[in-house]
Amino acid sequence: MDPRKSENEGNLDPDQSGLIYQMALDIGGSLAKLVYFTYDEDCAIEGKDGMSPEKAVAKSKGSKSCAVLRGKLNFKIFETSKINDCLEFIKSVKLRLGGCQRQENPGSQAIAVKATGGGAYKYTDLFKERLGINLDKEDEMDCLVAGANFLLKAVHQEAYTYMGGQKQFMDVDHNDLYPYLLVSIGSGVSMIKVEGDGKFERVSGTSIGGGTFWGLGKLLTKCKNFDELLELSYQGNNRVIDMLVGDIYGGTDYSKIGLSSTTIASSFGKVISNDKEIEDYKAEDIARSLLRMISNNIGQISYLNALRFGLKRIFFGGFFIRSHPFTMDTISVAVNFWSKGEAKALFLQHEGFLGAMGAFMSSDQHELKKLLENKAVHQQASSIKACAIAGDLHGDESIECCVYSV
Numbered sequence: 001m002d003p004r005k006s007e008n009e010g011n012l013d014p015d016q017s018g019l020i021y022q023m024a025l026d027i028g029g030s031l032a033k034l035v036y037f038t039y040d041e042d043c044a045i046e047g048k049d050g051m052s053p054e055k056a057v058a059k060s061k062g063s064k065s066c067a068v069l070r071g072k073l074n075f076k077i078f079e080t081s082k083i084n085d086c087l088e089f090i091k092s093v094k095l096r097l098g099g100c101q102r103q104e105n106p107g108s109q110a111i112a113v114k115a116t117g118g119g120a121y122k123y124t125d126l127f128k129e130r131l132g133i134n135l136d137k138e139d140e141m142d143c144l145v146a147g148a149n150f151l152l153k154a155v156h157q158e159a160y161t162y163m164g165g166q167k168q169f170m171d172v173d174h175n176d177l178y179p180y181l182l183v184s185i186g187s188g189v190s191m192i193k194v195e196g197d198g199k200f201e202r203v204s205g206t207s208i209g210g211g212t213f214w215g216l217g218k219l220l221t222k223c224k225n226f227d228e229l230l231e232l233s234y235q236g237n238n239r240v241i242d243m244l245v246g247d248i249y250g251g252t253d254y255s256k257i258g259l260s261s262t263t264i265a266s267s268f269g270k271v272i273s274n275d276k277e278i279e280d281y282k283a284e285d286i287a288r289s290l291l292r293m294i295s296n297n298i299g300q301i302s303y304l305n306a307l308r309f310g311l312k313r314i315f316f317g318g319f320f321i322r323s324h325p326f327t328m329d330t331i332s333v334a335v336n337f338w339s340k341g342e343a344k345a346l347f348l349q350h351e352g353f354l355g356a357m358g359a360f361m362s363s364d365q366h367e368l369k370k371l372l373e374n375k376a377v378h379q380q381a382s383s384i385k386a387c388a389i390a391g392d393l394h395g396d397e398s399i400e401c402c403v404y405s406v
């Protein structure tokens with residue numbers, strides 16, 4: 001490959017040759033997330049006598065007739081520390097925002113793109129200078145909530161429970177969605193009580209989140225990337241590192257206070273009594289203990305906040321989860337254990353894209369928003385992959401969808 005080209009250049013999915021009608025960004029502490037809608041110019045509109053999408057949309061305004069725009073919602077991620085890859089990707093695709101602007105001559109015509117997350121502020125000048133894009137900033141919490149509400153209502157089988165290796169999809173009753181606790185596990189963790197569309201309060205947070213897992217993991221195991229660390233955690237045994245109740249109580253349960261001998265009494269606690277150096281421990285075991293410690297802690301704090309407000313459902317999002325069985329199992333067990341089965345942990349297929357989806361939905365100057373705001377996006381269930389992100393950082397996913405306008 002030509003070393004002057006970015007990793008993504010020349011490696012585009014054929015679907016991306018379609019026009020990008022609308023794009024939004026969520027640039028977080030660790031990852032930059034993109035959501036964009038593409039359609040095939042030749043066959044995008046149905047039921048409008050072969051006219052162009054723009055014309056059909058324009059014609060449908062103010063009339064009772066229905067325009068249907070067929071296309072795909074695409075999802076893509078980049079490491080924030082490699083923001084240049086993200087810029088190169090946007091540069092390499094045909095950006096046709098609002099149905100009337102082409103990004104062929106950056107600098108000559110400013111294009112506005114909705115953006116959220118800290119990077120929307122940090123990289124404002126970079127986007128403007130390199131791509132001629134004005135980042136139109138949206139509040140991160142507003143976007144997380146809007147994205148979660150939209151996905152839960154519009155995407156079939158978006159939410160699921162995970163217990164004992166079993167994934168069980170939950171049908172969301174639109175009339176019985178609120179209230180719930182939304183826990184976004186990104187670099188740090190935000191906990192938001194959601195009571196309706198745009199009706200929410202950030203009730204808590206913790207700095208011990210995904211960045212902590214990846215940061216400490218990198219230090220302690222010398223892993224070079226996040227996936228490697230996750231993979232290691234699969235193979236490890238945390239009992240070598242963690243001090244269990246049984247280690248303290250001579251192998252027995254402490255049943256009087258409901259603790260079994262296998263419960264972790266102290267994460268990483270066994271290390272203090274061993275005369276070992278870090279090299280004497282297996283990276284797998286360290287990764288496993290770390291993942292359990294962080295996941296357990298988030299599960300417990302989430303439950304406590306759910307209890308504060310009498311919330312029974314806790315939806316977990318953010319890329320820390322990565323549909324990882326062990327992470328989801330640990331969080332579910334923690335919520336179940338602490339709530340004595342009263343509260344439920346739920347996960348989202350598009351876990352890491354809540355903010356980007358919310359930013360996408362917040363666009364107010366493009367035709368697509370006008371199409372989307374009143375109508376649901378109906379996806380074909382068969383087109384969803386079981387895992388939102390399947391390991392590969394640059395792996396992307398798309399949902400076939402129809403956008404209706406009446």
Ligand SMILES: Nc1ncnc2c1ncn2[C@@H]1O[C@H](COP(=O)(O)OP(=O)(O)O)[C@@H](O)[C@H]1O
Pocket residue numbers: 027028029030031032079117185186187188209210211212213214226227317318319320321322352393
């Ligand atoms: N490929 C990856 N590279 C880095 N971190 C990853 C990756 N995949 C998952 N993660 C985890 O996801 C977290 C970031 O989640 P995300 O929801 O994108 O938050 P943020 O908005 O802070 O970037 C990281 O801190 C890390 O724990």
Ligand SMILES: CC(C)(COP(=O)(O)O)[C@@H](O)C(=O)NCCC(=O)O
Pocket residue numbers: 027028029030117118140185186187188189190204205206207
């Ligand atoms: C500051 C943040 C909202 C930024 O979001 P992120 O990039 O981590 O997704 C988040 O990291 C956070 O909520 N941190 C926890 C801060 C606290 O409540 O202690």
